[in-house]
Amino acid sequence: MKGVKHKILVLSxxxxxxxxxxxxxxxxxLAADDTKQVALLDIDICGPSIPKMxxxxxxxxxxxxxxxxxVYVEENLGVMSVGxxxxxxxxxxxxxxxxxxxxxxxxxxxxxxxxxxxxxxDTPPGTSDEHLSIMQYLGxxxxxxAVIITTPQEVxxxxxxxxxxxxxxxxxxxIGVVENMSGFxxxxxxxxxxxxxxxxxxxxxxxxxxxxxxxGKVPLDPQIGKSCDNGQSFLSEVxxxxxxxxxxxxxxxxxxxxxxxxxxxx
Amino acid sequence: xxxxxxxxxxxxGVRHILLVLSxxxxxxxxxxxxxxxLALRHAxxxxxILDVDLCGPSIPRMxxxxxxxxxxxxxxWVPVFVDQDKSISLMSIGFLLEKxxxxxxxxxxxxxxxxxxxxxxxxxxxxxxxxxDTPPGTSDEHISTVESxxxxxxxxxxxxxxxxxxxxxxxxxxLTFCKKTGLxxIGIIENMSGFxxxxxxxxxxxxxxxxxxxxxxxxxxxxxGCVPLDPQLTQSLEEGRDFIQEFPKSSAFPALAxxxxxxxxxxxxxxx
Ligand SMILES: Nc1ncnc2c1ncn2[C@@H]1O[C@H](COP(=O)(O)OP(=O)(O)OP(=O)(O)O)[C@@H](O)[C@H]1O
Ligand SMILES: Nc1ncnc2c1ncn2[C@@H]1O[C@H](COP(=O)(O)OP(=O)(O)O)[C@@H](O)[C@H]1O
Ligand SMILES: [Mg+2]
Ligand SMILES: [Mg+2]
Ligand SMILES: [Zn+2]
Numbered sequence: 001m002k003g004v005k006h007k008i009l010v011l012s013x014x015x016x017x018x019x020x021x022x023x024x025x026x027x028x029x030l031a032a033d034d035t036k037q038v039a040l041l042d043i044d045i046c047g048p049s050i051p052k053m054x055x056x057x058x059x060x061x062x063x064x065x066x067x068x069x070x071v072y073v074e075e076n077l078g079v080m081s082v083g084x085x086x087x088x089x090x091x092x093x094x095x096x097x098x099x100x101x102x103x104x105x106x107x108x109x110x111x112x113x114x115x116x117x118x119x120x121x122d123t124p125p126g127t128s129d130e131h132l133s134i135m136q137y138l139g140x141x142x143x144x145x146a147v148i149i150t151t152p153q154e155v156x157x158x159x160x161x162x163x164x165x166x167x168x169x170x171x172x173x174x175i176g177v178v179e180n181m182s183g184f185x186x187x188x189x190x191x192x193x194x195x196x197x198x199x200x201x202x203x204x205x206x207x208x209x210x211x212x213x214x215x216g217k218v219p220l221d222p223q224i225g226k227s228c229d230n231g232q233s234f235l236s237e238v239x240x241x242x243x244x245x246x247x248x249x250x251x252x253x254x255x256x257x258x259x260x261x262x263x264x265x266x
Numbered sequence: 267x268x269x270x271x272x273x274x275x276x277x278x279g280v281r282h283i284l285l286v287l288s289x290x291x292x293x294x295x296x297x298x299x300x301x302x303x304l305a306l307r308h309a310x311x312x313x314x315i316l317d318v319d320l321c322g323p324s325i326p327r328m329x330x331x332x333x334x335x336x337x338x339x340x341x342x343w344v345p346v347f348v349d350q351d352k353s354i355s356l357m358s359i360g361f362l363l364e365k366x367x368x369x370x371x372x373x374x375x376x377x378x379x380x381x382x383x384x385x386x387x388x389x390x391x392x393x394x395x396x397x398x399d400t401p402p403g404t405s406d407e408h409i410s411t412v413e414s415x416x417x418x419x420x421x422x423x424x425x426x427x428x429x430x431x432x433x434x435x436x437x438x439x440x441l442t443f444c445k446k447t448g449l450x451x452i453g454i455i456e457n458m459s460g461f462x463x464x465x466x467x468x469x470x471x472x473x474x475x476x477x478x479x480x481x482x483x484x485x486x487x488x489x490x491g492c493v494p495l496d497p498q499l500t501q502s503l504e505e506g507r508d509f510i511q512e513f514p515k516s517s518a519f520p521a522l523a524x525x526x527x528x529x530x531x532x533x534x535x536x537x538x
Pocket of ligand 3: 019047123
């Protein structure tokens with residue numbers, strides 16, 4: 001991990017809110033600058049989505065002299081996931097904690113990432129083995145912080161508050177919170193519907209109450225799901241969508257955060 | 267100490283156990299658990315819900331009992347009753363936390379110990395159905411739950427997915443989990459399939475369509491139906507209301523009622 005400049009964890013207490021989707025777009029967004037080297041590590045051991053979302057399903061990791069080598073989407077974008085170690089799409093990883101922890105350790109120690117500007121870590125939902133392990137193994141090095149993903153309704157926010165408390169507990173800085181799936185614009189009549197209504201004020205209100213940064217909202221867009229299923233970069237496939245500009249704004253804010261904190265340290 | 271489904275067991279009075287599973291998060295496991303419980307209650311059944319999602323318990327809020335506490339009795343914990351008639355009872359880690367926002371930062375062994383306790387020490391009394399809501403994945407919670415429930419029959423799993431490939435892929439792995447652990451699959455539910463615009467009635471498949479049904483065919487297990495994306499359902503869960511009673515005209519209602527009926531038919535004495 002010595003050659004890694006910035007480390008960003010993508011977290012959420014809640015499942016299915018779009019962590020992997022965001023991690024994938026963040027990786028694509030950061031790698032759009034060819035002078036930057038980007039690494040995407042998927043530590044969702046039981047439900048790895050990253051191989052499919054990055055268009056790498058069926059790929060296998062290669063053994064190199066200095067360990068495992070990541071699978072590359074582009075020259076400057078490398079990916080590692082348990083998905084690359086499974087032999088069929090039906091293979092289930094039915095593992096208890098210690099085995100999962102062992103693999104996460106291997107991902108950090110034995111993967112030959114090379115020189116990396118940004119390492120993005122996509123996580124499973126919750127606050128358990130995977131989260132504790134990644135903090136334990138990365139804790140000795142500098143982590144820029146966590147980006148927390150939520151949807152607008154209270155059922156999701158109640159889990160996300162727990163996740164923010166987890167970050168405080170393990171002293172992981174919170175870069176900010178993204179509200180995903182906020183509002184849906186009907187493609188026919190252009191009226192907006194709140195499918196997941198912010199009944200308690202949404203992520204923005206929660207951020208105010210907990211005194212953490214709010215990074216922005218991404219609307220529900222059926223094209224996002226399609227791009228993910230097809231393993232394409234949504235940002236470059238659908239550049240005119242309002243969701244693309246929200247993603248780009250949020251990515252910019254994350255870059256600014258990392259840059260700022262780097263210069264402060266020097 | 268091997269436990270058997272003997273006289274003294276707290277699960278001895280439970281007639282059917284249903285696990286609600288999905289490899290994927292946020293697909294609506296807790297939603298389906300809650301609505302199934304409500305629908306079965308309306309059919310005159312006595313229902314218990316065991317929430318083994320230790321890091322993200324949702325059911326207490328969905329049934330508006332988040333401020334209640336569990337108490338001790340001679341045979342263990344008394345679950346929280348949701349209504350006056352005591353027709354729905356619930357056990358969840360949500361009732362054991364000091365503050366609702368407390369994070370449960372536990373590794374596997376501690377989670378496994380609590381789940382074992384949840385399975386042996388809750389005084390459910392007589393129940394027609396015990397519905398077990400689970401966290402996403404195929405890890406500690408799932409292995410422990412299935413292992414501890416195995417002595418109690420009949421036991422079956424309902425798998426929930428959303429239609430898109432990213433989610434179906436995870437549920438495919440969950441099916442392998444069921445096969446490996448010898449858990450009977452009652453069927454697959456495709457949730458959040460299609461959204462009907464309340465302004466112009468246009469249907470948009472926000473999370474695509476058909477993935478759940480296809481998976482059921484491919485795996486040779488029953489398909490229980492599609493539940494559409496319905497903002498009235500989300501709203502009603504946010505407020506902890508009885509959707510089955512209050513929103514019979516909504517788009518998700520017929521789908522949920524039909525799924526509950528299939529479960530009733532599949533577990534009636536004639537068919538088993
Ligand atoms: N058919 C539907 N229409 C509209 N909203 C829905 C539907 N199904 C689920 N939801 C909403 O989606 C959100 C996620 O559902 P839920 O909490 O039940 O998922 P889960 O699978 O239990 O998630 P987790 O993996 O985090 O436990 C909830 O806010 C719920 O109200
Ligand atoms: N803003 C959005 N609009 C439409 N679909 C979305 C959006 N964000 C995520 N999705 C879809 O929702 C599903 C769940 O997202 P995913 O990233 O897999 O969640 P998680 O990693 O939190 O479990 C994916 O199919 C993804 O394509
Ligand atoms: Mg994911
Ligand atoms: Mg749930
Ligand atoms: Zn419309």
